[in-house]
Amino acid sequence: MIRVEEAEAIIQAQVRDFGTERLPFEQALGRVLARDLCTDRDLPPFNRVAMDGIAISYNTYAGGTRTFQVEGTQAAGETPIEITSAAACVEIMTGAALPATTDTVIRYEDLELQEGQATIMIDTVQQGQNIHPQGKDRKKGDVVASADQVVTAALVGMAAAVGATELEVKKLPRTVVISTGNELVAVEETPLPYQIRRSNSYMVKAALQKYGLQPDLLHIPDDLDQTKEHLRNCLQAYDVIILSGGISMGKFDYVPQVLEELAVEKLFHKVQQRPGKPFWFGAHPNGVVVFALPGNPASTFMCLHRYFISWLESSLCIKYGPGLFATLSTDLSFQPALQYFLQVKLDISKNGQLSAIPLQGNGSGDFANLVEADAFLELPSDKSDFKAGEVYKVWPFK
């Protein structure tokens, strides 16, 4: 049985590249850019007036002039109105392109406007004031978002601004989530006393939504032939297979056997962790990766976040930071020599300190607890006593 860190390393050695595709920019939220996004013009694209008022030539003001003849009014979006004498000005609106014959903007609050003349009421005018100069933020061709960046709302806005009606993003793996187990019935059915409803697949699908990943769902009964037929097809049709259940010691746990018969190489089976110990992981020579997760909902959910999502993010080249850390809020003991993934609520104090508050659940199998929890706190297997204030890695899932 291998350690969590070994399992992680084996999985990270199986990252894949799924190619790229072009998407309308409005549909790209949560996806990962496949190439740099560059500006098609300077940002701002012109000397942009930043206040409503008048535009003047500063030299005239510096020479002592305070009253300027208004030569016209220029709204945002209009061709610039050039002044025809140094003592003239243009009444001008925020967002307009500054006329080339002017270089300074005085806001209405500092003016008196009367009979076609504007008088400046202050003596603190600075040359170039109230102008957002062309190219100040970015020059034409500059990178505004680099390849491997996740598309955020701000990036969607920037794509619109630079006219990138389509974005080239990383393709997502074709994914199937397979539930196994004859005790499982459909959500709309009323289970018999010894049956339960399928829930893991829906939970997994929902957790992947923020990546834009929409897995197909499939249920396979505990039958050797059917398991084989379905998995053979899935190994052709998908890039990655997520299974839940069917990997323990049970007589009808056909998954590991069938996967190996179908030439999926077992890279590990069982990890020193709770929950999720029976986790099986392998890869097919054709490149398909198989995450066979334990069927207990808390185990499925933990392995999904700790392993599958990390693998997905690495495959998409989402920058893999040092992760998140939080202080444990209370003392805690856990004796088994297993890495313990504790369900916690997260809290950020008024001092900006992230802490993890263990939830009073009924052990690792308590599915209902997951609904309240925010994250798993990863408590290392080589310790059994954990003290309040100690810092551990945390895997958020909300």
Next chain:
Amino acid sequence: MIRVEEAEAIIQAQVRDFGTERLPFEQALGRVLARDLCTDRDLPPFNRVAMDGIAISYNTYAGGTRTFQVEGTQAAGETPIEITSAAACVEIMTGAALPATTDTVIRYEDLELQEGQATIMIDTVQQGQNIHPQGKDRKKGDVVASADQVVTAALVGMAAAVGATELEVKKLPRTVVISTGNELVAVEETPLPYQIRRSNSYMVKAALQKYGLQPDLLHIPDDLDQTKEHLRNCLQAYDVIILSGGISMGKFDYVPQVLEELAVEKLFHKVQQRPGKPFWFGAHPNGVVVFALPGNPASTFMCLHRYFISWLESSLCIKYGPGLFATLSTDLSFQPALQYFLQVKLDISKNGQLSAIPLQGNGSGDFANLVEADAFLELPSDKSDFKAGEVYKVWPFK
């Protein structure tokens, strides 16, 4: 001009209730429950076998018996097989319902199975071991997720488990995002030198996606009659109107005037903040709320997160915590008597400390910076020197 805290209080006094609706549970991610979600059965619904192995009656074991006659094999999802003598056992799989005649499970790893007999090889068997007892996690009728909780992936899974094929969730406000300004052209157009592309509406729409809110988008040119006609229609068709631009001192900034002519009561105009000073907020007697945000992208984005999203969350009764706090990473000065919303990157140290690293941008108007930033750090208006290590409120937007 009012303070940020006053603006917030005025807005929070205008929260609304948009009613409820029923949705298929698979479509409810990110929405807010309108009523408690309860279990339809105990969780687990039966004494659930937690390991593959045999089920026995503990009393027989306690009496010294170590070898048990296997009376049958029970898979998960099958009717329990009752033993017909105290010295019998059932070979049983994880997920199966424990037969009423047994009370203890011994896993395969601790057994020898031979010729229809199972011999227990350990002396540490505990009564009731390897069983997840019926109702241990929740009793039938217990609340597993309460009204006002956001639907997470775990909650989607729980809804499936309890057979809640539909969830009653809070309705979202019918929302329109309106851009104004004659300088704006469509994303697919090539702007003239003094024009720019519309981008704010797309950015706002993308930022609201995680709430499941899909606003309509509308562009109104800087024309008094058209502004009036469009806003009159929107006041009938929507619950909330988000405008960007058209609220400053400009001659063609018709928005405040038109809104007041249409009986929208101005609740404030201008807030002591940078960016976003010209922010206008009002409400119509028919209940429609109007957020008229400044058109500068950084201003729009800041006001959206600081005010609109807070209002939306309050309206949906999403629990309103103390917010998020982070330590400033470097000294900083900001002289104006305005609340300064600094664009920052967030970092969580290996000690679990959240810190905010100011981005070297070109001031509050730098839109390109937003793509790199994670959050706004809110620096209070009554200070002008901010020191590394001081803690301030932070508004994340990634």
